[in-house]
Amino acid sequence: MTKDTMTIRQMCDTFGVTARTLRFYESKELLSPLRDGQRRLFTRRDRARLKLILRGKRFGFPLEEIRQLLDLYDVGDQQQTQYRETIDRARAHLAELRAHREDLDEAIADLDQQINWGARMLATMKRKDAAE
Amino acid sequence: MTKDTMTIRQMCDTFGVTARTLRFYESKELLSPLRDGQRRLFTRRDRARLKLILRGKRFGFPLEEIRQLLDLYDVGDQQQTQYRETIDRARAHLAELRAHREDLDEAIADLDQQINWGARMLATMKRKDAAE
């Protein structure tokens, strides 16, 4: 049933990371692959987590913060109180993400405007050049 | 006229960075404050640039990439060719930002859904508890 595991190299190819990275993430307890003797076997869970890790990284979150958030997606066998806390953390994180998006929207608007400005500027420069 | 300069400490307080950081940014040519003898005097230009630097950092961009983009906001006395390149880099950067936003939107949707799921889960747990 749980035959859908991957070797480290398959993981590397699939996600575009190095083996070193995967071992490093394991040492930091972000992943916890099974073992076949010595060798690692990455499960569906590991894959889901890695996906989230990489996404977190794209947003510039440090690994430690990402590690804490991973539990959110890991419904597990938590107690009610713990689970409530998990959800609260998730809500806080969601708020952060939304703030991040507003920030981003502003940056996009700024840059877009600046580019238009620059493009007009460039056109003016060309006209001036041609006139000489 | 250009009397609106700030000391390094005023900059620190205003932007929430350390003096070391400002000197470091200067050494990497991201800022170029005036001098009053030895002491640095940060101009409006420096402030504008620092604001952009910090925004770039919030999005996880490396300082070197930020430095290149800063020229865009610095119409300056660039040659046409250089300016064209600057605008091209800016366009590429803008595309990156937009991709980033799509990614972010997805993450927000995911997390939102996950939270709703969790909230329903929690409600179920409570009902089960109350039934016992």
Added chain:
DNA sequence: CAAGAAGTTGACGTTGACGTCAACCAAAAC
């Protein structure tokens, strides 16, 4: 069965972005 090929565990190196510390200067306050 020898020789890859794929994987493993340390251990050390590297890079970016600063922190920390020592030694110094210069104007201002006591």
Added chain:
DNA sequence: GTTTTGGTTGACGTCAACGTCAACTTCTTG
């Protein structure tokens, strides 16, 4: 006039996030 206060320049330290390398084991393939 000397002691703060605010600033300066190196030089070295640090931390995260891996890269690199050596020495080893364990299939598997000719």
